[in-house]
Amino acid sequence: xxxxxxxxxxxxxxxxxxxxxxxxxxxxxxxxxxxxxxxxxxxxxxxxxxxxxxxxxxxxxxxxxxxxxxxxxxxxxxxxxxxxxxxxxxxxxxxxxxxxxxxxxxxxxxxxxxxxxxxxxxxxxxxxxxxxxxxxxxxxxxxxxxxxxxxxxxxxxxxxxxxxxxxxxxxxxxxxxxxxxxxxxxxxxxxxxxxxxxxxxxxxxxxxxxxxxxxxxxxxxxxxxxxxxxxxxxxxxxxxxxxxxxxxxxxxxxxxxxxxxxxxxxxxxxxxxxxxxxxxxxxxxxxxxxxxxxxxxxxxxxxxxxxxxxxxxxxxxxxxxxxxxxxxxxxxxxxxxxxxxxxxxxxxxxxxxxxxxxxxxxxxxxxxxxxxxxxxxxxxxxxxxxxxxxxxxxxxxxxxxxxxxxxxxxxxxxxxxxxxxxxxxxxxxxxxxxxxxxx
Amino acid sequence: xxxxxxxxxxxxxxxxxxxxxxxxxxxxxxxxxxxxxxxxxxxxxxxxxxxxxxxxxxxxxxxxxxxxxxxxxxxxxxxxxxxxxxxxxxxxxxxxxxxxxxxxxxxxxxxxxxxxxxxxxxxxxxxxxxxxxxxxxxxxxxxxxxxxxxxxxxxx
Numbered sequence: 001x002x003x004x005x006x007x008x009x010x011x012x013x014x015x016x017x018x019x020x021x022x023x024x025x026x027x028x029x030x031x032x033x034x035x036x037x038x039x040x041x042x043x044x045x046x047x048x049x050x051x052x053x054x055x056x057x058x059x060x061x062x063x064x065x066x067x068x069x070x071x072x073x074x075x076x077x078x079x080x081x082x083x084x085x086x087x088x089x090x091x092x093x094x095x096x097x098x099x100x101x102x103x104x105x106x107x108x109x110x111x112x113x114x115x116x117x118x119x120x121x122x123x124x125x126x127x128x129x130x131x132x133x134x135x136x137x138x139x140x141x142x143x144x145x146x147x148x149x150x151x152x153x154x155x156x157x158x159x160x161x162x163x164x165x166x167x168x169x170x171x172x173x174x175x176x177x178x179x180x181x182x183x184x185x186x187x188x189x190x191x192x193x194x195x196x197x198x199x200x201x202x203x204x205x206x207x208x209x210x211x212x213x214x215x216x217x218x219x220x221x222x223x224x225x226x227x228x229x230x231x232x233x234x235x236x237x238x239x240x241x242x243x244x245x246x247x248x249x250x251x252x253x254x255x256x257x258x259x260x261x262x263x264x265x266x267x268x269x270x271x272x273x274x275x276x277x278x279x280x281x282x283x284x285x286x287x288x289x290x291x292x293x294x295x296x297x298x299x300x301x302x303x304x305x306x307x308x309x310x311x312x313x314x315x316x317x318x319x320x321x322x323x324x325x326x327x328x329x330x331x332x333x334x335x336x337x338x339x340x341x342x343x344x345x346x347x348x349x350x351x352x353x354x355x356x357x358x359x360x361x362x363x364x365x366x367x368x369x370x371x372x373x374x375x376x377x378x379x380x381x382x383x384x385x386x387x388x389x390x391x392x393x394x395x396x397x398x399x400x401x402x403x404x405x406x407x408x409x410x411x412x413x414x415x416x417x418x419x420x421x422x423x424x425x426x427x428x429x430x431x432x433x434x435x436x437x438x439x
Numbered sequence: 440x441x442x443x444x445x446x447x448x449x450x451x452x453x454x455x456x457x458x459x460x461x462x463x464x465x466x467x468x469x470x471x472x473x474x475x476x477x478x479x480x481x482x483x484x485x486x487x488x489x490x491x492x493x494x495x496x497x498x499x500x501x502x503x504x505x506x507x508x509x510x511x512x513x514x515x516x517x518x519x520x521x522x523x524x525x526x527x528x529x530x531x532x533x534x535x536x537x538x539x540x541x542x543x544x545x546x547x548x549x550x551x552x553x554x555x556x557x558x559x560x561x562x563x564x565x566x567x568x569x570x571x572x573x574x575x576x577x578x579x580x581x582x583x584x585x586x587x588x589x590x591x592x593x594x595x
Contacts, residue, residue, distance in 0.1 A: 361513065401506065404511065
């Protein structure tokens, strides 16, 4: 049994080099395959690290209290790189290493004196972002950063007005990097979040934000002029991932807030809590998702004209804007997106999407929602079934009434070389590793 | 309409749930006279707190949340915030009237804009500020309508 496992593991390692973390050069990592912690030796924590999971799954608390852990990535050797929202002791990128294969981090090292969100590995490089820049670091054959103090600056000068400032990143298999530049506004009103204030026409924010920009992954010192506005009309995207089956970028938009506060005559508090959908888009170059002119109503399954632009809650929005491929309940704040290509989990999870929902605040006075990891099955690069809650219990309380009450909030997702799913929490700085032990 | 009333009710229930344990705790405290003192000297009367709560529910709760805890990184907390319980009442009054474009508070940055509320009366602002200065773990002096009026005159 164990032999079979090891055999499949080494097959997996070969396979994963191209399928799991697309673009990780197999040659670079081949000497290190034996260093991958073996799933056979992993035992889930007795309390599954406080998580509620489907039957057959377990969770290990890898690390705790490491800082505000945003996005994460796992090397072929099983080490975890974590991007912190704010540097701790001058270290904004942490590396967690497990010495004995029990899944718990035994050694933390770090570098990069900047806060941020984005982190990714591609073609032997670690990419990490601040709220204005994207850096990259060459990795050696062990997946270690060679020169932590001399990163290459790939992109700089991205707009940061301290609202929706995260610069999340994803890379394709064709030498491009995609960067989210969030809109520094809720709904492009003349006066942000003020009751009755109407939208600016056209919304000037969209020139430099409110979309996904495409840059070259290996060219130094790029800024707006070197990039392409790949997709626009996206208020804020924190979770995004390249889907290699569809060969397409998928993004999770944070929908707008405050429909009731801004237009109390048009929207009740209940409607404010339920609208608009949090949306998943499969993007093509040139797509426009419609923010701030429309929002997506998950009950009508329609694009609705924003009240700031003449809408009344019923008028449909223009068909020039793309439709989402999945609509989720409002305000849940999708911060992480990962297409699962591993072999550890049962077949239904293969190629499906995991989404880390950071959890809502704008549903008040109604109870908050989210604070869990959801799953959407996919076939041939398209959603093939309804979404479901996959991992819950992060908040540590049954009902979140005030956001501060949530003890942990899921933010980043990563897949390990053995197919484990990693989840980061940016409240207490906990890293979870979810494994499948069922048969 | 009915739904909204129900919701306001449930929010009220939540609010009282947040404050109730504290009352019980102070009532059972060994030094009862000490525990009772702040309410007399700082909070003003119960009517002010009730009126302040009503304003809080309609104007503040959506962002600052039912527990006054705000939202990490986005909306500033009121509970335990030095600027809320501090001596500078004029600053608080100004924030309510003029709003904010993000704020640094106790070493954290909160990025969401706070809308200005010039339409609120002096009394409403006084009531809600007294309420937030004396709810959850906060205990500080009341704000009067006269103080609001004076600040409003200056910043116009």
